[in-house]
Amino acid sequence: MSSRSQAIADILTRAIIDHRLVPGCKLGERELAEIFKVSRIVIRQALIRLADDGLAQIERNRGAFVARPSMQEAMEIYDALTLVEQGVAAQLSDRLGPAGFAELRQHVERQRQAIEAGNDALADVLGQEFHTLFVRLSRNKVMQEIHAQLVRRTTLLRSLISADFDYCNLLDDHQRVIDLLERGRLKQVMELIDAHHRSVVRGYIMDRQVFPELTPREALQPYIDGKIDKAPKPLRKKTAESGGTGTHGHVHATK
Amino acid sequence: MSSRSQAIADILTRAIIDHRLVPGCKLGERELAEIFKVSRIVIRQALIRLADDGLAQIERNRGAFVARPSMQEAMEIYDALTLVEQGVAAQLSDRLGPAGFAELRQHVERQRQAIEAGNDALADVLGQEFHTLFVRLSRNKVMQEIHAQLVRRTTLLRSLISADFDYCNLLDDHQRVIDLLERGRLKQVMELIDAHHRSVVRGYIMDRQVFPELTPREALQPYIDGKIDKAPKPLRKKTAESGGTGTHGHVHATK
DNA sequence: AAACACAAGATTGGATATCAATCAATAAAA
DNA sequence: TTTTATTGATTGATATCCAATCTTGTGTTT
Numbered sequence: 001m002s003s004r005s006q007a008i009a010d011i012l013t014r015a016i017i018d019h020r021l022v023p024g025c026k027l028g029e030r031e032l033a034e035i036f037k038v039s040r041i042v043i044r045q046a047l048i049r050l051a052d053d054g055l056a057q058i059e060r061n062r063g064a065f066v067a068r069p070s071m072q073e074a075m076e077i078y079d080a081l082t083l084v085e086q087g088v089a090a091q092l093s094d095r096l097g098p099a100g101f102a103e104l105r106q107h108v109e110r111q112r113q114a115i116e117a118g119n120d121a122l123a124d125v126l127g128q129e130f131h132t133l134f135v136r137l138s139r140n141k142v143m144q145e146i147h148a149q150l151v152r153r154t155t156l157l158r159s160l161i162s163a164d165f166d167y168c169n170l171l172d173d174h175q176r177v178i179d180l181l182e183r184g185r186l187k188q189v190m191e192l193i194d195a196h197h198r199s200v201v202r203g204y205i206m207d208r209q210v211f212p213e214l215t216p217r218e219a220l221q222p223y224i225d226g227k228i229d230k231a232p233k234p235l236r237k238k239t240a241e242s243g244g245t246g247t248h249g250h251v252h253a254t255k
Numbered sequence: 256m257s258s259r260s261q262a263i264a265d266i267l268t269r270a271i272i273d274h275r276l277v278p279g280c281k282l283g284e285r286e287l288a289e290i291f292k293v294s295r296i297v298i299r300q301a302l303i304r305l306a307d308d309g310l311a312q313i314e315r316n317r318g319a320f321v322a323r324p325s326m327q328e329a330m331e332i333y334d335a336l337t338l339v340e341q342g343v344a345a346q347l348s349d350r351l352g353p354a355g356f357a358e359l360r361q362h363v364e365r366q367r368q369a370i371e372a373g374n375d376a377l378a379d380v381l382g383q384e385f386h387t388l389f390v391r392l393s394r395n396k397v398m399q400e401i402h403a404q405l406v407r408r409t410t411l412l413r414s415l416i417s418a419d420f421d422y423c424n425l426l427d428d429h430q431r432v433i434d435l436l437e438r439g440r441l442k443q444v445m446e447l448i449d450a451h452h453r454s455v456v457r458g459y460i461m462d463r464q465v466f467p468e469l470t471p472r473e474a475l476q477p478y479i480d481g482k483i484d485k486a487p488k489p490l491r492k493k494t495a496e497s498g499g500t501g502t503h504g505h506v507h508a509t510k
Numbered sequence: 511a512a513a514c515a516c517a518a519g520a521t522t523g524g525a526t527a528t529c530a531a532t533c534a535a536t537a538a539a540a
Numbered sequence: 541t542t543t544t545a546t547t548g549a550t551t552g553a554t555a556t557c558c559a560a561t562c563t564t565g566t567g568t569t570t
Contacts, residue, residue, distance in 0.1 A: 062521085140334055142332050143334070146401055260524095317550080
């Protein structure tokens, strides 16, 4: 079993990517120590890990806060993500066998079903996981870790914006990536990946102010109680109502 | 000023990439605490940072050691580095202006002079820095940090191998990358980057045994005394004598 | 009333001492 | 010689304490 501080860092990470802890939220040592019932030092170690991961920012003598990336940094993160996924696509275009393509298609199918069922939260998660699966097929653990970190940071970014996503578009993109990749159309795949991420960034309107709806204690309690474990269930306020027909749950950017 | 643990992590990182601390070397908390004259807690925090960076490995109840990457991991690191630099090259092929090209050429010229002067250590460092400069020109801080971490890990890898490098070949590669990039030959640039890294990996013969020549105390003392500060001066046992003519310092893999 | 200065309180960064759990290595027994 | 116990050392973690610094609230001055 790994260390306590790592476990706490994992929980904090989950809470952040679940948008239960929003950017700018103070992560006080004493408060967290009480919540997790550990000493302040363990909390500090966890916060160091979060800061190294880009999810928290530690200011000397002021404490740690959930990171509040600038628009500039948001762009850089998406650029980096695009670069990584394009590179992986290039590698996979040579090396990916039928089993790999099958796995990708199966995943897309699962997401399609989630959308049909109107389960936006699940669809959101599956949409993210597609990218993770994509990179995992490269069989490069180092690359996987880099990519996972970037994905976490993009997930954090979503707390800062008031846009939502069009799951169908994203899903179609995934489907097309698979098709193009299988037919060896690498150039088109890479353009699609670029466009895919741009379509996400385009909707970004950074509201510098984010209102925390939960105190850290409220945000973290479910994880401690074990009420939230493996299956990610993001807490997202949907700004547009989710699709009612059950077949095409389009959700568009608001404002 | 940043935290003490960060400063110590930086020193340890420097000591590792300078090959003063070799893979497998035990990083005992008590010992390091005495060396740096801080408490064990600060050391532990520094070690956490190193582990997050992939330079150290923490085993529960056993302590921290300088990372000893497997051959598999070494390959993955180089693959990731190739992927990143190819991606950056693709970005730069659009966006890099004359000033950027001038900066690259100037750097290569400096390395050429170092080689002519027979200063292998400096040439080595400059050779590394070319890659860093290359990525910096992308103006993406997120990407820079990812790349810097990968470079640190490749530098660590060099402690594990008995091969040395042919500076001229690498320098020529750098020169050619610039030329090709300027002429918009992106495809060739990317092939060259791939070949460049492969030529490095090809010489890898991992000796699982590495003999520490310095105790941690000996390895770290110079940094504490401030005798080694900014300019990296790697301590490398050259397995072949450095070029004597002054114009072509070829150094080949041994054994 | 607004601006500034200053003191009190709170928080972080770090030190020290202490304890339990675990690993490593030696010593003892079969 | 192999196996088992014991001992010692190291890590993971806690509690307590202290100094430096930041925040805040108050009071004074203009």
